[in-house]
Amino acid sequence: MNYTIDILRQENRVAQPYRQTVHFATDDAEMTVATLLKTLNATPDLTDTDGKAVSEIEWECSCLQKKCGACAMRINKKPQLACDTKLGEFKDGKISLEPLKKFPVIADLIVDRSVMFENLKNIGLWLEKEARHTKKGEDVAYEASRCLQCGCCLEVCPNFIPGEDFYSAASFVPSGRVLSELPKKDKADILNSYVDKIYKGCGKSLSCRDICPAQIDIEHLLVNNNAVAVWKRFLK
Amino acid sequence: MSINIIGAGLAGLSAALTLAEQNIPCNLVSYAQSERSQSVMAEGGINAALDTSGEQDTVEEHYADTLKGGVYLADENAVWGLCSHAPEIVTKLDRLGVPFSHNDRGIVQRYFGGQKKKRTAYVKASTGKMLVTALIDEVRKYEVKGLITRYPRHRFVQLVLDDGTCKGVRIADRFTGEPTVLPGSVIIACGGMAGLFDGMTTGSTHNTSDAVATLFSQGVELSNLEFVQYHPTTIGISGKRLLISEAARGEGGRLFVRRNGEPWYFMEEKYPELKNLMPRDVVSAEMVAVTARDDCETQVYLDMTGIDKKVWKSRLSDLGDQCIHYIAVDPIKEPIPVSPGIHYFMGGIRVDEKHRTNIDDLFAAGECACQYHGANRLGGNSLLGAIYGGRVAAQSAMEKAGDEHIKAEVPYQTKTDHYEVSPALAERISAVLYRSLPIMRNEADMAAAQQELNAMLTPDLNEAEKRRLYLALAMVRSAINRKESRGAHKRTDYPERDDTNYRKQSVVSFKDGQIILTLSDIPERRTK
Numbered sequence: 001m002n003y004t005i006d007i008l009r010q011e012n013r014v015a016q017p018y019r020q021t022v023h024f025a026t027d028d029a030e031m032t033v034a035t036l037l038k039t040l041n042a043t044p045d046l047t048d049t050d051g052k053a054v055s056e057i058e059w060e061c062s063c064l065q066k067k068c069g070a071c072a073m074r075i076n077k078k079p080q081l082a083c084d085t086k087l088g089e090f091k092d093g094k095i096s097l098e099p100l101k102k103f104p105v106i107a108d109l110i111v112d113r114s115v116m117f118e119n120l121k122n123i124g125l126w127l128e129k130e131a132r133h134t135k136k137g138e139d140v141a142y143e144a145s146r147c148l149q150c151g152c153c154l155e156v157c158p159n160f161i162p163g164e165d166f167y168s169a170a171s172f173v174p175s176g177r178v179l180s181e182l183p184k185k186d187k188a189d190i191l192n193s194y195v196d197k198i199y200k201g202c203g204k205s206l207s208c209r210d211i212c213p214a215q216i217d218i219e220h221l222l223v224n225n226n227a228v229a230v231w232k233r234f235l236k
Numbered sequence: 237m238s239i240n241i242i243g244a245g246l247a248g249l250s251a252a253l254t255l256a257e258q259n260i261p262c263n264l265v266s267y268a269q270s271e272r273s274q275s276v277m278a279e280g281g282i283n284a285a286l287d288t289s290g291e292q293d294t295v296e297e298h299y300a301d302t303l304k305g306g307v308y309l310a311d312e313n314a315v316w317g318l319c320s321h322a323p324e325i326v327t328k329l330d331r332l333g334v335p336f337s338h339n340d341r342g343i344v345q346r347y348f349g350g351q352k353k354k355r356t357a358y359v360k361a362s363t364g365k366m367l368v369t370a371l372i373d374e375v376r377k378y379e380v381k382g383l384i385t386r387y388p389r390h391r392f393v394q395l396v397l398d399d400g401t402c403k404g405v406r407i408a409d410r411f412t413g414e415p416t417v418l419p420g421s422v423i424i425a426c427g428g429m430a431g432l433f434d435g436m437t438t439g440s441t442h443n444t445s446d447a448v449a450t451l452f453s454q455g456v457e458l459s460n461l462e463f464v465q466y467h468p469t470t471i472g473i474s475g476k477r478l479l480i481s482e483a484a485r486g487e488g489g490r491l492f493v494r495r496n497g498e499p500w501y502f503m504e505e506k507y508p509e510l511k512n513l514m515p516r517d518v519v520s521a522e523m524v525a526v527t528a529r530d531d532c533e534t535q536v537y538l539d540m541t542g543i544d545k546k547v548w549k550s551r552l553s554d555l556g557d558q559c560i561h562y563i564a565v566d567p568i569k570e571p572i573p574v575s576p577g578i579h580y581f582m583g584g585i586r587v588d589e590k591h592r593t594n595i596d597d598l599f600a601a602g603e604c605a606c607q608y609h610g611a612n613r614l615g616g617n618s619l620l621g622a623i624y625g626g627r628v629a630a631q632s633a634m635e636k637a638g639d640e641h642i643k644a645e646v647p648y649q650t651k652t653d654h655y656e657v658s659p660a661l662a663e664r665i666s667a668v669l670y671r672s673l674p675i676m677r678n679e680a681d682m683a684a685a686q687q688e689l690n691a692m693l694t695p696d697l698n699e700a701e702k703r704r705l706y707l708a709l710a711m712v713r714s715a716i717n718r719k720e721s722r723g724a725h726k727r728t729d730y731p732e733r734d735d736t737n738y739r740k741q742s743v744v745s746f747k748d749g750q751i752i753l754t755l756s757d758i759p760e761r762r763t764k
Contacts, residue, residue, distance in 0.1 A: 042659035126377035131333030141335035145369040
C-alpha cells in the first residue's frame, strides 16, 4: 500500500508553518502512525514529493501503547494518539498529520500543553487529608486516575479556550479521584474551584467522552463529580 | 541547601516528596511530564508483607524471596531495608489515595512470581499509573507551596564535577537548547537503559540510556550490567514489545506449548510448587528450552481461559482490553501467543545501601540504579524499589546537604552543542546487543559483539554516539567477564552457578578512554 502523508510543519515556536508531503510504502497495515514517524525519521536522505530534503520531523512519544498521552496529534483532523492509530485505517492511503490546535506549537507536531498542568495547580488538585476508601470511591478513583493528560478532550471541547476560565475534562476527570476520596469537611477548596472552573463553563456537549483515547467513562465521572461538588450529594 | 533530582518518574517523585515533607526545597528536572514516564507502564503491583490474606506473611519471607529470586547477588542490608519498609510504604500510598482494592482485612493482594504468599498490592493491571497519579497530585501540593520546582522538558547534559565531588548539574531546554546550571547535590532517577535495545523492549522511548552513558563517561561507576531481564510474557506490536502482566499468571493464567500436538503445561510439570509463578529468569529460560525441542512447537501460549469472570472484571479488565486491542484475541476465550522480551535492567549506576554513588554528593535511585534485585528482579519489587530508593537517596542527600562545600559557586553556564545518537547507529548497536545477549548466552557470540562494537567506534562519531558505544561495550564485557550462570545471565558454556568466584558484583568504570572491569564483594549482612 502506498501512503501519502501530509505533515503540517513548523520549525520552532515563532517560525511560519508550512506543509510537506512524503510518500511511504508498506504492506504492514498494523504499523502505527508512531512507527511510521519513527521510520520516516530513520530514513536516510528522505525527500518530499517535490524532491526537497525532509528534516527530522519533531514529534513526541514515550510508551507506544496508549498509556502516556505523549503522542497526541491531529490525524486526519481528529485528535488521537499516534501509537493508537494503525495505517490500515486509511483505506485511501491519505494521512494528514498536524499538531493539536489549541496549544502553542513548539516544533512540528509537538505542542506546549503546560496550560493543562497549570490548571490542575489552579484548582488545587491534591489531597489535603488522608484518603478515605469506599467501594464506590475506589471505582471512581481508578477511572479518574487513568487520565493521560494528552489534551485530546480539550481539542474537541467547544467550551475550552486556553487561558480562559473553563478548564474542561482534562481537569474534571482527575478531580474525580480527590472528590471521591476526601471526607466531606475537607473538600471545601477544591469544591469552590470545581464550581467556578468546571461546572459553570461546561456546556455538556460530551465531545470529550467520544474522543478520549483511554476511553475513560467521562460522562459517569462528570455526573458523579457534579453530584458531589455542585449538588452536595456526598459519597458515603 | 540545594538538591536536584533528574527524572520525574516514581523514583524522582518519591525523592522530591521525601524532601518536601521535610521542608527542604528541590528541583525536579525531567525530559517530559511525569505522566509520560515509564513508571506509568508498570502493571501488576507492588510487594509488601501486609499479611492481609491470612497466610501469615512476614517481612522475613519477603526478604528471603527477594534474595533468592535475585540468586543471592543483592546487598542483603539494602534488601532488608526495602522489605522492612514495604508495609509502611504501601500503607502510605493507600492514604495518598491509590485506589487499591480493600476487604475487611485491608488491602487485597495477589500472587506474583517467585513468592509463595499473596504479597502484591495492585490496582487491576494498572498499578504503576495509579501510583504515579497519586504521587503527582501530592507533589503538586508542594509545587504550589514553592518547595518543589519542576523543570519539565529539560534534558540532562552533564554533572558539574570538581575534584571527585558533584557540585551541580547542567541541564538544557529540549527545544531551545537554553542551558541552566543547578548547583547542589544531584539524585539521578533517569530510568533504565531501554534505548540500548531500541524497539525491542517493553519500556519507554524516553529511556534512551544517554544519561547513564554520560555519567559513565564522567567517571560514575556502573554495576551488574550483564543482568537484563527478559519478561516471559510479551508480544511484539508496532515498534515495541507489549507486556502481558505477570498478574495474568498471578490470577491463574497457565503457560503451555503444544507437544506432539497436545498442550503441555510445562511449568506446572517441572515446578510443582510455584508452577507458572517461578521467577522470570526461570520461566523465560524454560520457554527457550521447550520451544527448542523437536517434539514441541515453537510458540508458547498463555492460557487465561480458566480465570473466573468476576476476577476478569474486578482485577484484569484492562489487561483483557489490551489483548483485544493490540492482538485481536480475547484472552477470556482463547490462549494468547507470548514470548520473552526485554523488560528491566537489574544493573545500572553503582550505589551503596544509602544510594550513594562513587562520586560524592551524587545519588541514584529507581531502575537506573543497581540495587535490591541482584541477578533477577521479582515482579512487584520494581515499584517498591523506585519509591523506597527515591526516599533513601533523598534522605542521604539531606544528610550531606548541610555541608558548606555544596554551596560553592558553579563556574559556568554556557550553551553547548547537543548531539544525539543517529537512528541508524542506534539500530546497529541494538542489533548487536540483542544478538549477543539473549536469554542463553555464549562466549563466542559475545566476543564477536565486542569486536563489532569496537569496530563501530570510528572518529567520525559524535560524542553521544561514542558514549553509547562505550556503554554497550561495558555491558557486553561485563557479560563476558561473568563466567557462570546466575539469574538473568545464563551461559551455555558456563551452565553452573559459581559462588566461589562470582558471587560478586560486576563493577565497570571508564578512565582515560578505557573500560575497566572488576568484581567486588557483596557487603556482609549486619545483624539485625
